[in-house]
Amino acid sequence: MKGKVLCIYIAILLLCTPFVFSKSQDQQLSPTELDALNRNAFEGVHRNMSLALSKLVEAEKLCAQAKYQKGLAENYLYQGEIYNQRGYLKRALTYFNKVLQISKLTNDSYNQARATEFISSLERKNGHYKNAEDLLKGSINVFVKLNKDRDIAAAKLHLAKIQTEQKDFKNAITNLQSSYSLSQKLNLKNVQQRYFYERAEIFAKQNHQDSAIAYYHKSLKIDTAINDRYGKTLSYLGLGKIYLQTNQLKKSSQYANAAQLTADSLGMQPMVEEAIEVLLNIATKQNDLAAITHLQQRLLQIVRETNKIDRTDAAQFFEVLRQQQERQLTIQSEFSGMKKLSETKTIILICVLVVMVIFIMLAFSISYNYRRARHYAAELSNKNNLIQEHAHSVAMLNQKIIGQNDILEEDNQLKSKLLSVISHDLRHPLTNTKSILDLIHLKLVSHEEAEALFSQLESQYARAVSLLDNLLYWIKSQVHGGTIEKSDNNLRELVDNLIEEQKLTLQKKNISVDNNLDKELEWHAERELLRIIFRNLLTNAIKFTHLNGNIQFLSEIKNGNMCISVKDNGVGMKEEIVQKLCLESQHYTVRGTANEQGSGLGLMLIKDLIKKVGGNLQIESIYGTGSTFTVNFVLAEEEVFADQLPA
Known part of the structure; x- marks a missing residue:
């Protein structure tokens, strides 16, 4: 269908072309005639937009022939507005920019402001309201300087x-109100009408129905x-919409019917659709099934007719675009061969028409x-x-339900873990501490035994604080919706600080720690989270290392992952x-080489935390030789070490 309409329009356009060209070949028009030609072409835009554009294309050629720059700028202004009305915003912008270029060269500030x-x-159509407002205010300033009151009134609207x-x-x-004052001064009835209409629209948006009705009547x-x-x-x-909002259905129906009849006489199908939609809402409120059915059928018929008209008009418009682009490319060559073109045009036209x-x-x-x-395919699709x-x-609903069940199950498991740890591992050190204090207070032990008990009390205090830190941070990590503050952390510096914190424990067992992490190694995560992870790994290594032993912190890159x-x-x-330790839910603990006690919570905690930051924990151990706990995480581009980049 589009191809058929396109061909018909090309034929009509080509039939009209020779008459316009013949006039341009006989003589050059004066600036006054060219201005009139531009205005007359644009005034027909509401009757036939494609024909108006075709006439403007011909007028553009005549203005270029006569080297009439002001007329050419005005022509581009009209063409750009047509593309704007058709929705071709980028193409419209191209023409408006051409107007600006020509107007700047000719010092035509008026057309610059219009463009x-x-x-x-x-x-405004693109939603850039601030920029639109600034541009329009600049145009208004120019119109004020030039005393263009008509343009000022329209621009302020x-x-x-x-x-x-x-x-x-x-x-x-x-x-x-400013625009209305100018319209009264110049007796611009159309501007006064738009003022009342726009005021009514504002009152309607503010839900001031009575004021909106009054201004609609003034506009009418x-x-x-x-x-x-x-x-x-x-x-x-x-008026029909406002009365519908206030449930004055009889008045709403009267004005909606009037709008439908007037719009139908003008051929304004979108406005006919709006009027029918108002009537349809009225019928719905009145439960008038017959009227609803009739209006729906009428609305469907209008939509079909509108689509058909739009397709025809679009085909015509696209052909005009093609013609205009071709003429812009050949306009220079036409100046030198105009006479020859007029002699051969009839033959070419006949050939084109036959084709x-x-x-x-x-x-x-x-x-x-x-x-x-295409219609059936669209319905099926x-x-x-x-x-x-x-x-x-x-599927999404089922997925959400499964997710909620998983969260509830995790919460139940968390509750069991916490009760177990609190009831045994945290309560036992506190009870033992009370017993030691009672022995010392009652002076049932010697001074040397008291010193040994104080040393034991200090160790129990350190273990209890560490356990409490782990417990609190684990609870924090399990609570959904908590805020996490991430930052870049130098892991070598962080590990050095942890080693310093464990200095006393390391001295008691005479254990050496080698921090071989790269100086530039960083991990973007919450700092306290990283401290919990590596502090537990360090204390775990100290716990199971013999006297005079050695602990190493190592880093390397494997398959794009950083391994610490x-x-x-x-x-x-x-x-x-x-294998037991690798299970996420396994709670396991044994005494250390110096008979140190543990809760087993630390390893469970760090496995959870490493998983939350997108990493994993790998455990390798040889009985009687030692163990290696490796934290793997994805390496970001900025974390690649300088000395590991290719030369």
Whole structure:
């Protein structure tokens, strides 16, 4: 169908072309005639946009022939506005920029301001309200300097429209009132009508129905006086919607019907649709099933007609675009060969028409079946999409339920773990501490025994504090929705600090610690989380390392992962113990080489924490030789060491 309409339009356009060209070849038009040609072409835009654009393309050529720069700028301004109305915003912007370039070369500040005003309209449509407002204010300043009151009034209406869309009603009303004052001074009825209409729209958005109704009636009064049927349709629609909101259904129906009839007489199908939608809402409130059915059928018919018109108009418009682009590419060559072109145009036109007739006949036979197949395919696709959406919604709901069950199960397991640790590992040191204090207080031990008990008390205190830190941080890590503050942490520096904290324990067992981590190694995570992980790994290594033993911190890159290992030469573990420790829920503890006690919570905690930061814990051990605990995490690009980059 599109191909058929496209061909028909090309034929019509080419038939009209020779007459316009013949006039341009006979003589060059004066600036006054060129200005009139531009204005007349643009005034027909509401009747036939494609024909108006075609005439403007011809006028552009004549202006270029006559080297009339001001007329060329005005022509580009009109063409850009047509593209703007059609929705081709980027192409419209190209033409407005051409106007700016020409106007700057000719020092035409008036057309510069007009182009800027149109560019502001594009910015508003793109949602760039601040930029649109700034551009429009610049244009208004130029119009004020040039005393262009008509342009000032129109521009302030546009500015109020931008501010209304931003819900800046106060400034919008100020600009509307300023525009209205100018319209009264110049007797601009159309501007006065737009002022009342825009005020009514603002009151409607603010839910001031009575004020909105009053201003719609004022707008309607001017529309009737100047016989502006388009404006009357807008006012009728506004009144119909307002009365519908206030449940005055009879009045709403009267104005909606009036809007429908007026819009239908103008051929404004979108406004007819709006009016029918208002009537449909009225019928719905009245439970008038017959009216609802009739209106829905009417609305469906209008949609079909509108789609058909849009397709036809789009095909015509695309052809005009193609013609205009071709002429822009050949305009320079046409100046030198205009006479020869006029002699051969008839022959070329006949050949083109013959080809087009053949093409139309072929396209007509194909288009009908193609449209039917496309319609059925679209219906099938819509139904399939609806089924898929429902299936996806059900799947998502099931997934959420499963996730909630998993969270509840984790919470139950966490509660059991905490009760076990608190009831045994935390309570026992506190009870033992009380017993020691009682012995000392009752003076049942000697001074030397008291010193030994104080040393034991200090060790129990350190273990209890470490256990409490682990317990509190584990609880924090398990609570959903907690805030995590991440930062870049130098791991070598962090490990050095942990070694210093364990200095007393290391001296008691005469254990040496080698920090061989790279100086530039950093991990972007919460610092306290990293301290908990590596402090537990270090204290675990100290616990199971013999007197005069050695612990090493090592780092290397494997398969794009950073591996940080804590290696000791302690007692090591059997394979079955390693397998128990690898289980996330396994709670396991034994005494250390110096009979140190532990809760088993530390290893469970660090496994959870490493998992939360996207890493994993790997355990390797040889019984009687030692153990290696390795933390693996994904290496970001910025964490690659300088000395490991390729030369």
